[in-house]
Amino acid sequence: MGASEGQKRVLLQGNEAIVQGALAAGCRFFAGYPITPASEISEVLSVRLPQVGGTFIQMEDEIASMGAIIGASLAGVKSMTATSGPGFSLIQENLGYACIAEVPCVVVNVMRGGPSTGLPTSVAQGDVQMARWGTHGDHPIIVLSVSSVSECFSVTIKAFNLSEKFRVPVIILSDEVVAHTRESVILPQQSEIQVFDRITPSVPPEWYKPYADNNRGVPDMSAVGDGYRHHVTGLVHDERGFPTQQPKEVEQFLNRLHSKITKGFNEIVVTKSFEMEDAEICVIAYGSVARSAMRAVRDARAQGIKAGMVQLVTLFPFPRKVVDSALRQCKTVVVPEMNMGQISREIHRVNQAGTRIIKHNRIDGHLITPNEILKYLLKV
Amino acid sequence: MLEPAEIIRQEYLRHDKKFPHVWCPGCGNGIVMNALLRAIHHLELPKDNVVLASGIGCSGRLPTYVDFNTIHTTHGRALTFATGVKLARPQLSVIAVMGDGDATAIGGNHFIHAARRNLNLTAIIINNNTYGMTGGQYSPTTPYGSKSTTSVYGHVEHAFNIAELAVVAGASFVARGTVYHTTHLRTMIEQAIVKRGFSVVEVISNCHVQHGRRNKLGNAVQMINSFKENAVQVNKAEKMSAEEMRGKFTIGVLCDVEKPVSTEEYDRVRLAAQAEANRIAEEKAKNGVKRYEE
Ligand SMILES: Cc1ncc(C[n+]2csc(CCOP(=O)(O)OP(=O)(O)O)c2C)c(N)n1
Ligand code: SF4
Ligand SMILES: [Mg+2]
Numbered sequence: 085m086g087a088s089e090g091q092k093r094v095l096l097q098g099n100e101a102i103v104q105g106a107l108a109a110g111c112r113f114f115a116g117y118p119i120t121p122a123s124e125i126s127e128v129l130s131v132r133l134p135q136v137g138g139t140f141i142q143m144e145d146e147i148a149s150m151g152a153i154i155g156a157s158l159a160g161v162k163s164m165t166a167t168s169g170p171g172f173s174l175i176q177e178n179l180g181y182a183c184i185a186e187v188p189c190v191v192v193n194v195m196r197g198g199p200s201t202g203l204p205t206s207v208a209q210g211d212v213q214m215a216r217w218g219t220h221g222d223h224p225i226i227v228l229s230v231s232s233v234s235e236c237f238s239v240t241i242k243a244f245n246l247s248e249k250f251r252v253p254v255i256i257l258s259d260e261v262v263a264h265t266r267e268s269v270i271l272p273q274q275s276e277i278q279v280f281d282r283i284t285p286s287v288p289p290e291w292y293k294p295y296a297d298n299n300r301g302v303p304d305m306s307a308v309g310d311g312y313r314h315h316v317t318g319l320v321h322d323e324r325g326f327p328t329q330q331p332k333e334v335e336q337f338l339n340r341l342h343s344k345i346t347k348g349f350n351e352i353v354v355t356k357s358f359e360m361e362d363a364e365i366c367v368i369a370y371g372s373v374a375r376s377a378m379r380a381v382r383d384a385r386a387q388g389i390k391a392g393m394v395q396l397v398t399l400f401p402f403p404r405k406v407v408d409s410a411l412r413q414c415k416t417v418v419v420p421e422m423n424m425g426q427i428s429r430e431i432h433r434v435n436q437a438g439t440r441i442i443k444h445n446r447i448d449g450h451l452i453t454p455n456e457i458l459k460y461l462l463k464v
Numbered sequence: 465m466l467e468p469a470e471i472i473r474q475e476y477l478r479h480d481k482k483f484p485h486v487w488c489p490g491c492g493n494g495i496v497m498n499a500l501l502r503a504i505h506h507l508e509l510p511k512d513n514v515v516l517a518s519g520i521g522c523s524g525r526l527p528t529y530v531d532f533n534t535i536h537t538t539h540g541r542a543l544t545f546a547t548g549v550k551l552a553r554p555q556l557s558v559i560a561v562m563g564d565g566d567a568t569a570i571g572g573n574h575f576i577h578a579a580r581r582n583l584n585l586t587a588i589i590i591n592n593n594t595y596g597m598t599g600g601q602y603s604p605t606t607p608y609g610s611k612s613t614t615s616v617y618g619h620v621e622h623a624f625n626i627a628e629l630a631v632v633a634g635a636s637f638v639a640r641g642t643v644y645h646t647t648h649l650r651t652m653i654e655q656a657i658v659k660r661g662f663s664v665v666e667v668i669s670n671c672h673v674q675h676g677r678r679n680k681l682g683n684a685v686q687m688i689n690s691f692k693e694n695a696v697q698v699n700k701a702e703k704m705s706a707e708e709m710r711g712k713f714t715i716g717v718l719c720d721v722e723k724p725v726s727t728e729e730y731d732r733v734r735l736a737a738q739a740e741a742n743r744i745a746e747e748k749a750k751n752g753v754k755r756y757e758e
Contacts, residue, residue: 113552134737139551144577148544155548181538308533309553311512315528317536326481
């Protein structure tokens with residue numbers, strides 16, 4: 085495909101495409117701590133952010149990085165951090181703060197093999213459930229995944245937009261293969277890109293209630309320093325932002341926190357279907373494995389097998405509607421993952437029709453190949 | 465010249481906040497709050513331009529009660545949030561309020577790095593020698609031999625000297641005050657806020673409920689009076705022997721140095737980066753480069 089007028093064809097690495105996406109989405113603050121395979125995001129942003137008037141800072145650890153991006157976001161600047169497994173463990177504390185205080189921010193986790201220092205720095209998908217449940221307490225969160233360099237660009241923009249719209253941290257799960265693969269991609273012009281900025285209060289400061297409900301379920305957000313002095317806390321708070329333990333206020337607040345995501349489900353959930361129209365067997369995959377799956381489906385089709393694929397871009401909230409219809413349509417669903425089955429367990433929970441679900445799990449630090457998936461497709 | 469208490473109360477306390485506060489009667493935290501408000505009032509800082517970030521602890525509740533931009537962060541992390549706010553909006557006066565445990569145990573790494581980094585921030589550390597909020601366990605400043613709920617046989621570890629730690633970590637301005645010397649404390653806080661660079665005020669304070677009671681240090685008044693007995697002005701201390709200083713501590717300015725402030729240094733980085741970006745763009749235009757590499 086050729087680039088049309090004004091578009092740019094570029095050769096980019098996944099990590100670089102995340103940087104391009106972040107800048108296009110309006111990210112102007114990044115705090116991070118070096119870790120392979122995420123470091124290029126820091127390095128490139130340390131060059132690019134000051135060029136566009138933004139700020140890059142390398143903090144003393146990932147706990148601090150997460151704190152700094154929340155601070156910058158509270159001051160009205162779109163912010164991001166990027167890390168890998170060990171650092172992803174450290175960001176969890178303040179990630180919960182971003183959830184409860186409803187501070188938009190984006191966290192990239194370029195997955196590598198774990199647990200602990202694990203397999204530096206071979207590919208894995210072991211942090212999927214952690215991305216959903218890593219910080220303590222019931223909390224709403226959005227988790228997106230990327231399978232190609234061009235998705236690194238587009239999904240990062242989506243992540244910022246959702247984060248700003250729903251005032252929730254958004255996690256992008258990348259992996260070592262996507263991060264370090266170089267592909268030629270066509271970047272749209274800035275004018276073609278839809279960018280959503282958080283909605284700021286339109287009432288005068290005296291009337292502003294920083295955590296008041298509205299028809300969107302997402303309170304208007306003022307920036308520190310804009311004249312809307314108010315209190316922000318990690319304690320459960322009332323609509324004025326002050327700590328409360330009144331059961332009624334607690335319940336109202338926590339319900340709104342969760343329901344804003346439920347209400348936005350259709351907008352948040354993105355999946356891609358490939359050859360699904362007449363599929364009798366399908367693969368459900370995400371991340372770099374989705375690329376192998378697509379190839380496997382093509383090869384199966386070439387041999388006359390009605391195979392298809394559903395790629396999950398949004399992992400949480402879990403795309404249960406699309407998965408449910410795939411499960412109803414197909415007799416067998418193959419779920420290849422570079423973990424012990426962190427998404428297949430979600431698929432099992434949706435599986436009402438008793439469809440056969442085949443897990444394929446690989447945790448040796450190597451990418452699942454098309455042939456590994458094809459074997460299952462040919463067997464049926 | 466103190467402003468009447470009434471002005472402070474009306475102008476700076478949050479009247480839409482459900483009082484009363486969480487502090488025990490006689491707690492030093494209220495005195496620190498008062499000194500901070502008077503310092504801000506005296507400096508005539510617009511309330512919209514003041515940001516208070518705190519951690520978790522009795523001390524961490526301070527911002528809740530005062531009418532600024534207030535951020536009650538996670539335990540030990542106030543300086544990390546403050547760093548983000550300051551870099552995003554350098555024109556704001558950003559002040560972090562922390563406890564001794566908050567700033568030097570769980571937040572110790574952030575504290576020394578903030579001092580080294582030298583952003584234009586102010587840190588006020590209320591040192592009551594204990595984890596007040598969680599019930600009086602030993603903290604990094606609990607004196608050797610003291611009793612706490614986790615050292616009932618006497619504490620076997622040694623205490624940090626917070627102000628000296630800040631000095632060696634690279635802070636531009638470091639002072640120590642107490643909740644007895646309230647006017648002095650106010651002036652120390654004023655100097656810290658005005659100082660360009662990372663400034664620290666360690667405030668010796670009383671937790672008579674958790675620390676004092678277990679160590680027979682008396683009630684709030686007795687503890688606060690003991691600060692009067694044991695505090696020695698920095699210049700006076702210089703002329704005293706180690707023997708004379710035993711059981712005493714210094715108050716006043718421990719360090720006041722000029723060095724580049726990283727908030728402002730980063731402006732230079734931006735200029736250099738923009739010049740480089742312009743140069744690359746011009747080169748591309750001149751050579752008619754069709755290939756993009758970014
Ligand atoms: C990560 C984490 N660990 C432990 C706690 C429990 N906790 C709350 S306050 C506190 C200690 C506070 O001591 P200090 O910072 O000295 O403040 P003070 O209450 O004495 O003012 C602790 C350990 C917490 N909130 N978060
Ligand atoms: S427990 Fe100690 S530090 Fe906390 S409010 Fe009471 S006296 Fe103050
Ligand atoms: Mg304490």
